[in-house]
Amino acid sequence: MPTPRLAARAIIVHNNRLLLVNAYPEGQSDLWCAPGGGVENHSSLHDNLAREVHEETGLTVAVGAPCLINEFHDPELKFHQVDLFFRCTITSGALTSTWQDPENIVSKRRFFTRAELATINFRPLSLPEVAWDNEMRYDPLELLLKPSAL
Template sequence: MTRRPPRIAARALILEEDRLLLVNAYPGGTSDLWCAPGGGVEAGQSLPYNLAREVHEETGLTVTVGEPVLVNEFHDPASGFHQIEIFFRCQITGGTLAPGWTDPEGIVTERRFFSRSALDLGQVRFKPDSLIDAAWGSTLRYDPLEVIVR
C-alpha cells in the first residue's frame, strides 16, 4: 500500500428549521450513506471560498460560511486514503432545493434536510460519527481518525 498525502476537504453544517442538510454523494445512489455537503479544497483558494463553491455545485444553494465547529479525519487502511475535513456552520443566502437540479460533477444524487430525531434514532446512515454533536453543539470538536465506510 502506498501512503498518499492527506486530502483536505471543507464541509457545511446548514440548519434550517432545526433540520440538517445532508447529501448522498455516491454516483447513481450506490450507497445509503449521507454526509454534509462540501468537498476537496483547491490550492490557492481559502477554505470558505472552496466550501461556498462546493455547496453551490452540490445543492444549488448560496451560503455564507461561518465559524469552524468540527475537524474530522477518516482513512482507508487498504488504499492509504486519508482525508481531513473541516466543518463550518453556514447560512443559506439564496437558492432552493429545486426539483430537476443536477450536480455538474454527477456525484451528489440526492440532497435533503433531516431532523435531529431521524439522525438520533438511526433512521439515516451518516458520517462522521460526531455529526449530530457538531451540528447542534456549541464548541469546536475534533473527531479522531475513523475508518471510511461506504
Template sequence: MPPNPVRLAARAVIVHDARLLLVNAWPKGRSTLLCAPGGGVEPGASLPDNLAREVHEETGLRVDVMAPCLVNEFHDPRSGFHQVEVFFRCTIIGGSRISADWQDPENIVTHHIWATQEDMAGLHFKPSSLAQVAFADADALSYDPLETIVM
C-alpha cells in the first residue's frame, strides 16, 4: 500500500485585544482539541488566499494575511495521516464579532474561543508552540518538528 500523501494546510494566528482565536479541531465534539482557524489548501490558489477563504468559512471573519510565523508538522501513526501547516499572522478586516449562528459549511468547526495567554495554560491545543508564537512580539519564523497528533 503506498503511503498517504502529505497534506498542506494554512492556519491563521489572529490575536485581537490580547486574545488568540481558536476553533475546535474535530467535528461533533469528538475531542476537546483546539487549533488556529484554517485548513487544507486547494491547488491553484496561494497559501494566503486559501487561508483567507478558510478563516471566512470557519468564522465569518475577513482577514488580511501577513507574514508566516510558524511551520508545524504532525502525524497520526495509526492512520498514516501527515500534515504540514504554515501559520500566518493575520489581522481582522472589519469587526471581530463571530455571529452565534455562524455555520461552517463543512460542519467541522462548531465553536470558537478567544483565549488570553493565561487561558492557554488550561486548554488542550496544538501545536504545542502556538501560544508562545502567538503572544510573542518577535517577527521570527518558528518550526515545530514532527509531533504525534493527540485527540
C-alpha cells in the first residue's frame, strides 16, 4: 500500500473573509477547499505552500504558523492524504478574473465570509473554526468526499 500523500494548505483570512478555491476543472464539482497542494521532495513545506498558493491564485503570501492537521482517505482507492494547514498573509497581488492556474486544476477562487460558508460545500468541515480561532487543531481520518456534478 502506498504511503500517505503529504500536502500543504493555506488559511488566508483577509478583511474577515476566508480564501477558498474550487479545484475541479470545468465545474466537475461544487467542492471548495483551502489553496495548496502536494509537497515536492527537497523543498520546505513553506516554499511548497507559497508556490502552490501563487499558482492557484496569483497571490504572494507569507507562510506563518501551522494551525491544522487534517487526514482524509478513500479505502476503496487505497488513497490517504495528510494536509498540513498554515496561517498565511497576503504580501502582494489581488484576485483577478484573468488569473489562470498553470496546471488548469483550480477553476475558481473566492473569499467567503463565515456566514457564506454555511451555503457552500467545503472540506474539511473544521475550516470555519480554524480560520477564525487561534487554536491548533487535528482532524482525524475522514472519508474522501467524491466529486458531485453540479
